[in-house]
Amino acid sequence: MxxxxxxxxxxxxxxxxxxxxxxxxxxxxxxxxxxxxxxxxxxxxxxxxxxxxxxxxxxxxxxxxxxxxxxxxxxxxxxxxxxxxxxxxxxxxxxxxxxxxxxxxxxxxxxxxxxxxxxxxxxxxxAGRPVSTDDPPVEPGDFVARPGRSPVLDAEGAAALAKAGVLLDARAAERYRGEVEPIDPVAGHIPGAVNAPTLGNVGVDGRFLPPELLRERFAQLGATDAVDVGAYCGSGVTAAHEILALTLAGIPAALYVGSWSAWVADPTNPVATDVS
The missing domain is CATH 3.40.250.10 (Rhodanese-like domain)
Structure with a gap:
């Protein structure tokens, strides 16, 4: 679908x-x-x-x-x-x-x-479509949660992927570089990660770029369907946006759900600020 x-x-x-x-x-x-x-x-x-x-x-x-x-x-x-x-x-x-x-x-x-x-x-x-302020009645659903149907990374897996594959950091460039950190206690990025801010996935109207442009964008960062790819952000929200953009581009990818907020919660995890 x-x-x-x-x-x-x-x-x-x-x-x-x-x-x-x-x-x-x-x-x-x-x-x-x-x-x-x-x-x-x-x-x-x-x-x-x-x-x-x-x-x-x-x-x-x-x-x-x-x-x-x-x-x-x-x-x-x-x-x-x-x-x-x-x-x-x-x-x-x-x-x-x-x-x-x-x-x-x-x-x-x-x-x-x-x-x-x-x-x-x-x-x-x-588009001129109607909106509502009503609180609609909802018939309870029967959804059954069966975890594990999409690939995820933990800290160890993210560190390994940054070395052996492509780990995309979906945060803004200044946070990736460690110049500012407005939310988490430590600034920087996971060593080896490549910056790919999620704003680059959409146009000014908020809609996703066409798949061919997304493929070109990610290919320039080394992310293709020929390598293992993962994504993280500050707390696993915008990185899911990166996963969606990668999906549109035809590139399977794993999500580091804990992301930077989990990474820096462990003081033994290394932090990088270089962009080379």
Whole structure:
């Protein structure tokens, strides 16, 4: 299944019965809670999913957004109406950063029919499609979480991949270089990692670049389908966006879910600031 869906295609699907399950996962790092945006307007019929509460476990040594427990994620998705065989469409504000994390997590736990609304809520409203402020009734789903369906990395695996394959750091360049670190206690990057900021995956409208441009971008960084590839970021959210972009480019990749926040939680892990 293609991981993206455009506004016109989603509009057509929503006119069918039963329609796909719509999940609003708007999330603003350091900003107002996503539920506030949801209450001001969302796609008709969409249920809100809280990224911090539903799509990640409690922060700690495994990072700021570690994997949720299978039981916790299963319960959250059932509350949102997710079933095992019904198409799920996820969206956020525009650039699919949060939506990609939910897309990846659903796939990791075994849901095979998930797509991301390319351009998100902004694309929907700019196309003149209707929005709602209602809190829609949700029929509980029957989703069963079966973990391990997507490749993941731990710290040891990430370090090894940085040497033997290609490990992409999805954070902004200044964080990768260690010039600033606004969130985590240590600045820098995993030795051997290559910087590939997620903003380079999308255009100014928040939509993903065409697959051929993504393939060209990643090839220039050494990431192709001929080598082992992985990605990390600050806490495993924007790195999921990188995984989605790599998927569009036809490049399988593993996610280091704990990412930099888990890496620096262990003081024995080395830190690099060089960019050579």
């Amino acid at each position: 293609h991981p993206l869906i455009a506004v016109p295609s989603l509009d057509r699907l929503l006119r069918r019965r039963p329609p796909p399950v719509l999940l609003d996962v708007r999330w603003h790092l350091g900003g107002p809670p996503g539920i506030e945006s949801y209450r001001k307007g969302h796609l008709p019929g969409a249920a809100f999913v809280d990224l911090d509460r539903d799509v990640a476990g409690p922060p700690g040594a495994d990072g700021r957004h570690p994997l949720p427990s299978p039981g916790g994620f299963e319960a959250a998705m059932r509350r949102a109406g997710v079933t095992g065989d019904r198409l799920v469409i996820v969206y956020d504000d525009a650039d699919s950063t949060a939506a990609a994390r939910l897309w990846w997590t659903l796939r990791y736990f075994g849901h095979e029919h998930v797509r991301v609304l390319d351009g998100g809520y902004r694309a929907w409203t700019e």
